[in-house]
Amino acid sequence: MSWQIILFDFFTYAILAFSVTLISCYIFIGIYSIDEVRNYLHKNSFTDYRILAASTQTPSISILAPAYNEGANIIENVRSLLSIYYNNMEVIIINDGSKDDSLEKLIAAYDLYKVDFFVNEQIKTKKVRGVYKSRNNVYRKLLVVDKENGGKADALNVGVNIAKNNYVVCIDVDCVLEQDALLKLAKPFLEYPNHRVIATGGVIRIANGCEIEKGRLVKVRLPQQFLPRVQTLEYIRAFLLGRMAWSRLNGLLLISGAFGAFDKEIVIKCGGYDHKTVGEDMELVVRMRRYMEEIRQPYKVAFIPDPLCWTEAPATFKILGRQRNRWTRGTIETLRLHKIMFFNPRYGFLGMVSYPYWFFFEFLAPIIEFVGMAVFLISCPFGLINWGFFLTLLAFIFCFGVLYSIFAILMEVLTYYQYKRQKDILNLILTAVLEPFVFHPFVVWCAIRGNIDFLRKKNSWGEMTRQGLSSPQKPNRK
Amino acid sequence: MKILIAEDDDLMLKTLEFRLKRDGHEVIVTRDGKEALEKIASETPDLVITDIMMPYSSGLEIISAVRHNYTHRLPIIILSGMGQEDVVLEAFQLGADDFITKPFSPNELTVRVRRFDYGKATNS
Amino acid sequence: MVKPQYFILAICCFIIIALLLVAFILIYIHLKNIRSKKQQKWAHMARFLIRKAIFFEEIQNHIPITTRVQKTLTDVSFRRFLTEELLKAKKNLSGSAADNIRHLYLQLNLDRYALAGLKNRRWYIKAQSIQELSVIGLKEHLVKLYRLTNNVNDLVRMEAQIAVVNFYGFEGLRFLDVVSYPITEWQQIKLLQELSKISPDNFNGIEKWLKSANKTVVIFALKLVQNYHRFELHDVVAECLNDVNQHVKFQAIITLGEIFDAGTSDLLMGKFLSSDLKHQLAIIKVFQNIATEDEIPFLLDQLNHANVDIVLQTAGALTKIGPIGINSLTNHELAQEYPLNEIIAHLKNELVA
Numbered sequence A: 001m002s003w004q005i006i007l008f009d010f011f012t013y014a015i016l017a018f019s020v021t022l023i024s025c026y027i028f029i030g031i032y033s034i035d036e037v038r039n040y041l042h043k044n045s046f047t048d049y050r051i052l053a054a055s056t057q058t059p060s061i062s063i064l065a066p067a068y069n070e071g072a073n074i075i076e077n078v079r080s081l082l083s084i085y086y087n088n089m090e091v092i093i094i095n096d097g098s099k100d101d102s103l104e105k106l107i108a109a110y111d112l113y114k115v116d117f118f119v120n121e122q123i124k125t126k127k128v129r130g131v132y133k134s135r136n137n138v139y140r141k142l143l144v145v146d147k148e149n150g151g152k153a154d155a156l157n158v159g160v161n162i163a164k165n166n167y168v169v170c171i172d173v174d175c176v177l178e179q180d181a182l183l184k185l186a187k188p189f190l191e192y193p194n195h196r197v198i199a200t201g202g203v204i205r206i207a208n209g210c211e212i213e214k215g216r217l218v219k220v221r222l223p224q225q226f227l228p229r230v231q232t233l234e235y236i237r238a239f240l241l242g243r244m245a246w247s248r249l250n251g252l253l254l255i256s257g258a259f260g261a262f263d264k265e266i267v268i269k270c271g272g273y274d275h276k277t278v279g280e281d282m283e284l285v286v287r288m289r290r291y292m293e294e295i296r297q298p299y300k301v302a303f304i305p306d307p308l309c310w311t312e313a314p315a316t317f318k319i320l321g322r323q324r325n326r327w328t329r330g331t332i333e334t335l336r337l338h339k340i341m342f343f344n345p346r347y348g349f350l351g352m353v354s355y356p357y358w359f360f361f362e363f364l365a366p367i368i369e370f371v372g373m374a375v376f377l378i379s380c381p382f383g384l385i386n387w388g389f390f391l392t393l394l395a396f397i398f399c400f401g402v403l404y405s406i407f408a409i410l411m412e413v414l415t416y417y418q419y420k421r422q423k424d425i426l427n428l429i430l431t432a433v434l435e436p437f438v439f440h441p442f443v444v445w446c447a448i449r450g451n452i453d454f455l456r457k458k459n460s461w462g463e464m465t466r467q468g469l470s471s472p473q474k475p476n477r478k
Numbered sequence B: 001m002k003i004l005i006a007e008d009d010d011l012m013l014k015t016l017e018f019r020l021k022r023d024g025h026e027v028i029v030t031r032d033g034k035e036a037l038e039k040i041a042s043e044t045p046d047l048v049i050t051d052i053m054m055p056y057s058s059g060l061e062i063i064s065a066v067r068h069n070y071t072h073r074l075p076i077i078i079l080s081g082m083g084q085e086d087v088v089l090e091a092f093q094l095g096a097d098d099f100i101t102k103p104f105s106p107n108e109l110t111v112r113v114r115r116f117d118y119g120k121a122t123n124s
Numbered sequence C: 001m002v003k004p005q006y007f008i009l010a011i012c013c014f015i016i017i018a019l020l021l022v023a024f025i026l027i028y029i030h031l032k033n034i035r036s037k038k039q040q041k042w043a044h045m046a047r048f049l050i051r052k053a054i055f056f057e058e059i060q061n062h063i064p065i066t067t068r069v070q071k072t073l074t075d076v077s078f079r080r081f082l083t084e085e086l087l088k089a090k091k092n093l094s095g096s097a098a099d100n101i102r103h104l105y106l107q108l109n110l111d112r113y114a115l116a117g118l119k120n121r122r123w124y125i126k127a128q129s130i131q132e133l134s135v136i137g138l139k140e141h142l143v144k145l146y147r148l149t150n151n152v153n154d155l156v157r158m159e160a161q162i163a164v165v166n167f168y169g170f171e172g173l174r175f176l177d178v179v180s181y182p183i184t185e186w187q188q189i190k191l192l193q194e195l196s197k198i199s200p201d202n203f204n205g206i207e208k209w210l211k212s213a214n215k216t217v218v219i220f221a222l223k224l225v226q227n228y229h230r231f232e233l234h235d236v237v238a239e240c241l242n243d244v245n246q247h248v249k250f251q252a253i254i255t256l257g258e259i260f261d262a263g264t265s266d267l268l269m270g271k272f273l274s275s276d277l278k279h280q281l282a283i284i285k286v287f288q289n290i291a292t293e294d295e296i297p298f299l300l301d302q303l304n305h306a307n308v309d310i311v312l313q314t315a316g317a318l319t320k321i322g323p324i325g326i327n328s329l330t331n332h333e334l335a336q337e338y339p340l341n342e343i344i345a346h347l348k349n350e351l352v353a
Helices: A003-045 A050-054 A073-082 A102-110 A152-162 A181-190 A226-248 A264-270 A280-294 A317-337 A345-382 A387-414 A422-455 B010-022 B033-043 B059-069 B085-094 B106-114 C004-054 C067-072 C076-092 C095-107 C110-118 C123-136 C139-150 C154-177 C185-195 C206-210 C215-227 C231-240 C246-258 C264-272 C277-290 C293-302 C308-321 C323-330 C340-352
Strands: A061-067 A089-096 A112-115 A128-134 A142-147 A167-171 A196-206 A211-213 A216-219 A259-263 A299-311 B002-006 B026-030 B047-050 B076-080 B098-101
Touching (some): A003 C123, A050 C185, A061 A181, A073 A102, A089 A102, A089 A152, A152 A167, A152 A280, A181 A196, A181 A259, A181 A299, A196 A226, A196 A280, A226 A387, A259 A264, A259 A280, A259 A299, A280 A299, A280 A345, A317 A345, A345 A422, A387 C004, A422 C004, B002 B033, B010 B026, B010 C076, B047 B059, B047 B106, B059 B085, B085 B098, B106 C095, C004 C076, C095 C110, C110 C123, C123 C139, C139 C154, C154 C185, C154 C215, C185 C215, C215 C231, C215 C246, C246 C264, C277 C293, C308 C340
Parallel strands (some): A061 A167, B002 B026, B002 B047, B076 B098
Antiparallel strands (some): A112 A128, A167 A259, A196 A259, A211 A216
16 A cells, blocks of 8 residues: 555545535534524524514614725615614714715715714824715714725724714615614614623625615515626625524624624723724624633623524625625634633633634634645546546535525525525525535635735735625616 | 505505595505605505515604605694603604504594594585 | 444434435425415415404494305404404504494404403413503403513513503513513513603502612603603602612713702712712713703813713713803813813804704
8 A cells, every 4th residue: 555545545534534524514513504494494483573663772883884996876775774763773974085075975965064072082093184074854864974095994983982872783775774774683682681792793785786775665676687696695694504503502703794793981091993803703702702702701692593684795706806805814813823822721611612613623624625626636647546436526516505505595585585586596506516616616616715915924905896885686666 | 535555565455445435535655665655646645554674665764754855734643552661752843743562542533543534524 | 432323323314414404494494485375375264354453443243254254254364363463453553443343353353362362371462462452452451461561581571561451551560560570671671652642640669669679660660750841759769869770870960960950969979979980971961951051160160070071071061061162161160171172162063963
């Protein structure tokens, strides 16, 4: 037996073991999640959220929406934010030194004037150039902050400094929110008498292809382009089958940067968003969790499975690539910053399960996959491949992947039923079959690029150009 | 009177329509804020009855839009489950003429609507 | 080496399961579409019936029901649908219209199913039934509902508590004497909301609740004192300031702000130094509403506090006192320095707005 064969066998078994563990985790998380979603839906069926809408006892919320070069859409987006049903709230738009005329447009549209405003700089940020309020009483909940450009994290920190309420909701300004999104997001803060809920996240849905009017979702449609559609599938899997389970185990590490609520006091105690990392949303949640573990206070990070927020997904490989590259670098940076928690019993479930899971199955998985493929390609000319074994292994993983996606689609149909046509479902299933061939390799490649870029210490957001949410794929706007 | 109703609950909408028609009024039904504002512009009703929590625009937005855009005083009655003090105050501050909280009595609604029927009774 | 046969077996299983699931999904959607069309017809029928009931004048008689409706009532889903519509209508209407809806509900014997639901094992059916009985207003089942106010399942508990308060107002709060599970803040909001619908006669029992071992009951009682301005309980509330539980202490401070008497300010000032930051902030915020010129020296002291938030809120309290307060603020030795100078500019702006 030559050493190559031994090495290769060892390698194959290692990958097999890894895959089996991964698959088992997915199955467990999937089943656990569904149970929790069902529980939630039953609870929801007789909850009257409107009570919260008018009550003065609700958690006070400050919505923080950083804006950079949003252009003309910003007027409508702000208007839809202001029309959300919630009693105790303020809306803070942070203009992160936009190069276009967003600020002027806002000042004109909302009759804004500059006020003397004391900014309690609890977190260090770039300079605030001015704070604006409206002369019109209808817009009294609106606050617009103009600051020097500093990135999303810095803008959010300014928002945190300025916010007067107890909870901050960080959103992307062009997110389309459901009417009762805030009510649903606020409720977990009130439901745990023995724990402090430090953050709540909701489900992000893909808005591509949907009909959106004046900042409100009119009709849900499956995206017509392949890339957004496959991301829809990805999001269904991640949110419906993943996050609920983690939330139930109190091990949720990630709250979407597009929409999440946080306990302001804890955010400030932790030092706010870290502007040196590109994964500031994940990093903050991990840091907040770590803080609560370190001060030994019972806490929870909650998650709402309802679709609360609709956002535009990248539709081209180029922009998707940048996004995934950034996500990878963000993950690595976060893992690195908090590596003390790795299998550290002092951090409880967070250190013993959540962090290792993230490390092995979110960070390492693409690398292992890539290395596996590379080894395979190299071994080809040496005739080391047991083709029978290898192909069946590949087929095994492929079939499991497709089965898992189909299971996710089934869950989506049984719970939120957003896509109601048989045609759409078949389309999704077809997408699930195509995903391992087209989408998945690209994502893995982006992850590898992310690792390389991280090692090269690149540190930028990249220009995120957006197509604009109001225009669906076909010209059938109202 | 020509009355415009803005209400997103179907049963309530039909109930109001039925009752007001029975009282002899002409009724225009709308299901959300956007439709309401459009119909106010196109149909020029004599009275508007609106809920607060509706899709697209809240009833309060309707009041401020109407007060902002029209010179003649179009009477607006709010019919809403949000009966908390500050909501009521805000509605009146924005220019509402009456505020009925849910649960409400259709008989009471009839009487309140009649208050705004001045001058038209002789024509009907 | 792992035999490929096992893999192939697994692959076949996966494929079969996948195909079954796909078939299931497609059939399910098909059925749902059919059901949806049926539901539209049902909606029409149900709403027509309910509307007829709402405007029904002859109270003593039976509301006429078509044979078609009678037949469809045997279908569980239609019954559920109709019940939901009835409940929605009942929540929105009052007076004779509401009585008629109740009349229709009882005439159709729908209460039978709600009572059966109370005994169901599944918590969500129990809770739904409780809500149903509560909305329709079937007070004769009070005892059954009262027993459920300390049920192990939190949603059953919550619905039962709301139901008894709905039926008997403040008298219904008696469950606070015995409830052993915590009452969440969400539940407290719902209870207060329910209570706000009725006129507050002088109800008893708050003193007992303020001393309960269940801390959430204490907090809820404090909120009751606050909302209903029970000035006579001032001293009992003051005792809560010494409670070990931080949330109780916090709520006690806020409540005192609503039932303050001549001694409240001194009491709070006395507690100030020994309190942690969160409670200090709460005390200052209370002073924003109750401070008089007598408290000015204390407030001026706090302008030197290390925490900027406290300084900001203290400055706010001084401005609320009136011209004397504002003058003492602007004449303070630190008034020209940061942060006080900016705070003063900010507050001046708010006064004008």
